[in-house]
Amino acid sequence: MKIDSNSIIGIVGAGIMGRGIAQVAAKAGHKVILYDNWDGAVDNAMKINEKELSKLVTKGKMTQEAKDKTISLMNPTMEINDLAPCNLIIEAIIENKEIKQDIFKQLEDICEDVVIASNTSSISISALANGLKKPENMIGIHFFNPAPIMKLVEVIYGLRSDQQIIEDVHALISSWGKKAVYVKSSPGFIVNRIARPFYAEALRVYEEGVSSFPTIDEVIRSSGKFRMGPFELMDLIGNDTNYSVTASTFDSYYQDPRFKPSLTQQEFSQAGLLGRKSGAGFYKYEDNKQQGRDDIRKVTPSNNKISEIYVYGSLGIADELIPLFKKAGIKVIEVEGDGYIEFNEIKLFLANGKMASEISKELSEKNIAQLDINIDYELSSSVTISTSLLAQQHVAPNIAALFSQIKKETLIIKDSPAMIMLRTVSMLINEASSTVTNGVCDECSADIAMENGVNYPIGPFKWADKLGTDFVLKTLNNLESFYKDSRYRADRGLIEKSIIGGKYYE
Ligand SMILES: NC(=O)c1ccc[n+]([C@@H]2O[C@H](COP(=O)([O-])OP(=O)(O)OC[C@H]3O[C@@H](n4cnc5c(N)ncnc54)[C@H](O)[C@@H]3O)[C@@H](O)[C@H]2O)c1
Structure with a gap:
């Protein structure tokens, strides 16, 4: 079955993600059927979409006519059988494998021939497809929050996903103005895997008493041009959410020390210091404004003129x-x-x-x-x-x-191996290299994913080219020998690249 611009798109789950994905598909001209089983969810979703599109009209980014058309293309329903005419259904319900599989089985009975996609953040696509009549029709389409704004979409194939479907869906999502990347089903996919050291190394630097939250955040923002520092970003995501993603990635990789969660974050999370949403996390928030951000350790220059x-x-x-x-x-x-x-x-x-x-x-x-x-x-x-x-x-x-x-x-900062930026960037490069070594994606997709899924100024492989693979490898080897911790072991892809020489982007 061909998935193309004429396909009718079904969305299951009208929460934060489903609502946004419905808006994206309708904006691209698809008839969308938006289903949720909770009374009020679809109405709420339509109200929010209407409000968001009205804002675009006010700002001159969308015509009134385009807005009316987009709204008219979204058909809310609480009746699952209404999804029968759909060619592609994107599921965005609660993150629970059994509940998702139950819905997929119902959809296979309701729809004659349908591609079923899950927006899951953490469940294996191969596992979700297990038990379906047509496991080859099951794929992952992972949008990022907020779906109408974030450019990246991970198009994920499981062990039994049909190659043609994956290619058609990749082409379709790209035609919606998104940056689609192919991903092999594996824990954390691309972004949630490669991003782990961004938080983890900052937490370690803090735990070792090397520097404070505001100083670490400032170094990452100022020297790295990341939009947000790791601590303010963890506060935005929520310490509970960020901790549980790290913990589940750690378990999924059989306790590989590379993904070891931080006791500090667990403590913050258990204390209810969740970040912005609870009014306090690593920082305090008053009227949603971050406090204490300016508490950064700067050196006062001596009066000496260096000539x-x-x-x-x-x-x-x-x-x-x-x-x-x-x-x-x-x-x-x-x-x-x-x-x-x-x-x-x-x-x-x-x-x-x-x-x-x-x-x-x-x-x-x-x-x-x-x-x-x-x-x-x-x-x-x-x-x-x-x-x-x-x-x-x-x-x-x-x-x-x-x-x-x-x-x-x-x-x-206090004397520490690889300091803050070098330590973070080296570990991001190492994780990206490992992701490629494991066949999850290629280097270019890893960079696209990190630049568009989490807004990194440049992807890890561009960083590797800037620093040189030999230098990154030397840094990792030094870190490993300092900490005697295999967390810092260099990925074989990086070692191979250092032997071959040359850049990732010639
Ligand atoms: N929130 C994020 O930042 C984010 C980002 C990427 C992916 N995801 C993934 O997207 C999915 C949805 O997340 P969300 O944040 O939109 O959740 P949400 O809680 O905002 O929305 C889930 C919706 O699904 C509905 N629902 C639950 N069970 C249902 C069922 N059996 N049948 C029909 N509807 C049902 C609920 O009523 C709710 O409206 C999850 O798998 C999550 O892991 C979330």
Whole structure:
């Protein structure tokens, strides 16, 4: 059976997701039948859709005529038999395998020939198809919340899904203006799997006393250009929801330490400190406004004017700083060496998965500091440093003085391997690599998914190209040897890429 622009779309479940998906399909010109078994759900869904579309008309983003047509194409019902003429049914009910399967069996009896798709966030598509008369007609179509706004849709195939159906649905969803990606059914699919380290590493950094929530969030926003820091994002998602996604991913991967949940988040969740929805989480909220966001650890620059620095060898991604220093009138003397900046008897290295203190010990020098990676040193308003446990008091203020001359604020965290950005990004790259190694998707789809499903400024493989796979691998190896924790073991795909050389995007 062909799924195309003439297909009638059925939606089962008129909650947050079903309502939004109905709006997307109707906007694309499909007749939509929106079914829910709870009295009031469909009426409520239609009211919200009407309100959202009216807003688009007011803003000039939709004509009144298009709005009226979209509304007229959505047919609410509480009678499941009304789904009989549908060619494609997208289910978005409660996240329970047995209840979903029960509905699918009913739909197979009601509809003559239908593709059944689940919007499940966590249940295997292969498992959902088990027991159906036509398991080949069962697929996953995973929208992100809010469905009318978020561009990404994961089109998921189970072990028995029909290839042609998957391709037709991918083409259809793309024609709706969405970014559709193919995904092999596996726990967390793409986004909910690769995103785990974004939260997990921040929680670990906090738990180790390396930095505070506001400082970690600021580093991630300012140096990484992520729209939100991990703690404010967990507060938005809800600590209970975020914790249970992590816990279920951990269980699904048979307690692989890569996915180990955080005791801190469990504690917040159990305390009812769920985030915005409960008025307090990692931050407090008054009138829905976040409090305490400005409590960020910045270094006050010393009064020293730095007129000359030595740059020994390549600083990797931080080489971007050299023209900025020169432009600010600082004399940069470039010499051969192991990759660090030296001035006023201070050595500043790019973070690489070791502590600054370890380097201090290796070199028998006190005044060692590290610099975290930035997605764009020129555009970022700040840099982040850490200093060796042996460093003298003047080190941080002197480094801050250097960066103030190129109009950057200096944030400081306690000495820690791979700091904040490098640790987070390396683990995102590693998880993305593992997702590809496991055949869940290709590199390009992983990047599209992270850029459009969770709005990352660039996908993990673009990051890998910026940093170089050798550097990412070295960082992970250093982290693994520091923590003696296989959580940081490098994925074989990354190791292979480092051997072959070259970039993911040529
Ligand atoms: N909320 C999200 O951010 C999000 C994102 C992506 C995917 N999902 C997935 O989408 C699905 C729906 O989530 P949601 O957040 O929209 O839930 P929701 O609670 O807002 O809506 C679920 C709707 O399904 C209806 N329903 C429940 N059992 C039913 C049945 N047997 N027959 C008919 N209708 C029934 C309920 O009345 C309710 O209106 C879940 O599988 C969830 O994992 C949710």
